Amino acid sequence: MIPDHILIRYGEISLKGKNRNYFEARLIKNIKDQLNAFSPGSFEFVKKISGATLVKLNKNGLSDIAEVENAIMHTLGIVNYSFAYSVEQNFEEIKNFCWQLIKEKDFKTFRVTCQRSNKEFPMKSEEIEREVGGFIFEKFGRKKSVKLKDPDCECFIAIINDYALVSLDKKKGLGGLPVGTGGKALVLMSGGFDSPVAAFSILRRGVTTRFVHFHSMPYTSKASVEKVTDLIRVLKKYQSSGVLYSVPFADAQKEIVMNCHESLRIILYRRLMMQIAQRLAKREKSLALVTGDSIGQVASQTLENIFVVSHACEMPIFRPLIGTDKEDIMDTARKIGTYDISKLAHDDCCTRLMPKKPETRANLLAVLEAEKALDIPKIINDIFEKIEKIKI
Numbered sequence: 001m002i003p004d005h006i007l008i009r010y011g012e013i014s015l016k017g018k019n020r021n022y023f024e025a026r027l028i029k030n031i032k033d034q035l036n037a038f039s040p041g042s043f044e045f046v047k048k049i050s051g052a053t054l055v056k057l058n059k060n061g062l063s064d065i066a067e068v069e070n071a072i073m074h075t076l077g078i079v080n081y082s083f084a085y086s087v088e089q090n091f092e093e094i095k096n097f098c099w100q101l102i103k104e105k106d107f108k109t110f111r112v113t114c115q116r117s118n119k120e121f122p123m124k125s126e127e128i129e130r131e132v133g134g135f136i137f138e139k140f141g142r143k144k145s146v147k148l149k150d151p152d153c154e155c156f157i158a159i160i161n162d163y164a165l166v167s168l169d170k171k172k173g174l175g176g177l178p179v180g181t182g183g184k185a186l187v188l189m190s191g192g193f194d195s196p197v198a199a200f201s202i203l204r205r206g207v208t209t210r211f212v213h214f215h216s217m218p219y220t221s222k223a224s225v226e227k228v229t230d231l232i233r234v235l236k237k238y239q240s241s242g243v244l245y246s247v248p249f250a251d252a253q254k255e256i257v258m259n260c261h262e263s264l265r266i267i268l269y270r271r272l273m274m275q276i277a278q279r280l281a282k283r284e285k286s287l288a289l290v291t292g293d294s295i296g297q298v299a300s301q302t303l304e305n306i307f308v309v310s311h312a313c314e315m316p317i318f319r320p321l322i323g324t325d326k327e328d329i330m331d332t333a334r335k336i337g338t339y340d341i342s343k344l345a346h347d348d349c350c351t352r353l354m355p356k357k358p359e360t361r362a363n364l365l366a367v368l369e370a371e372k373a374l375d376i377p378k379i380i381n382d383i384f385e386k387i388e389k390i391k392i
């Protein structure tokens with residue numbers, strides 16, 4: 001027996017009020033896009049039914065079920081899903097099918113749940129539940145018990161338009177909100193563990209992310225840009241697009257190194273990055289910047305330094321990992337598939353010309369004073385002529 005449908009359920013909270021239709025339509029669009037990306041031409045339809053979204057697979061989908069599931073596992077906004085089997089809309093057929101399905105399974109307690117959206121079907125939901133539940137109970141020789149709350153096994157029956165669906169196991173999805181329902185943000189992406197995980201946290205709340213990476217080529221190798229590109233390719237699996245702005249930063253760093261005290265280098269690099277990122281974000285209508293900072297993780301991430309860096313731009317800077325330990329960040333990296341790429345060595349533009357004793361408690365006035373030695377608008381304008389937009 002091969003399941004030919006997928007029943008997809010989403011969270012309740014976001015469904016309240018006026019947002020409901022918008023949210024559901026976006027989820028359906030995203031599921032279609034994901035299925036087409038992972039397993040092209042695998043479905044006949046994706047549509048809303050009462051309380052769920054229903055996917056009907058076609059011949060291609062049935063022969064490519066692992067990739068179909070991969071697509072669902074990479075779609076944000078799905079709380080849980082189950083593969084379902086279509087059955088003729090006839091009570092005897094449904095009852096026997098439920099038995100065929102459940103008899104293979106190992107469990108102690110069970111329940112039968114029915115949802116009837118086709119009200120022309122002659123039996124009510126409760127009646128179907130009772131009859132099918134009783135039938136299964138007897139068939140098992142009364143050895144399994146019915147448990148309505150938290151059973152080991154739930155047999156679900158949906159009576160929809162002109163057929164019925166039966167499913168057994170619910171699998172957990174990624175949760176969150178559908179990508180595209182929360183606007184756009186620009187992620188400052190380095191090659192480490194943190195920024196891809198920060199990007200995922202924002203994506204998970206429905207925000208479409210674009211990326212900016214600062215490199216010091218030719219002083220650092222091309223590998224750092226390639227590493228970031230590989231990371232974005234992984235994150236792209238959770239949203240349909242992958243846009244990277246690759247920013248040549250070596251000339252600006254040279255200006256800072258020549259004109260300012262070495263202890264302030266990292267802070268001045270970071271302030272400049274924020275200003276460039278903000279201008280890019282405004283140009284492409286992103287409403288926030290995102291970084292992988294976590295308090296105290298490295299010298300540049302003390303509260304004082306975060307304060308001084310944030311002061312360089314007026315746009316909100318989201319730091320979703322600010323209170324997260326490195327171990328937890330790495331766990332998430334493993335789950336989302338960025339760990340193996342992040343762990344490879346890379347040379348970041350900021351580690352180049354690293355001061356011996358970087359400032360850990362920057363003072364805003366002192367930093368503003370130091371910046372007077374630089375022609376910031378000119379530096380930014382020069383850089384903007386060389387930014388490369390890469391579609392991944």
Ligand code: ATP
Nearest residue numbers: 188189190191192193194195212213214291292293
């Ligand atoms: P990550 O693990 O994300 O690489 P990190 O451990 O290298 O971070 P920092 O170097 O302090 O930590 O960087 C803090 C944040 O600043 C990064 O998470 C990222 O958002 C941003 N950032 C750092 N370097 C770059 C870069 N070269 N290009 C773009 N953003 C950067």
Ligand code: MG
Nearest residue numbers: 192194292297
């Ligand atoms: Mg870090």
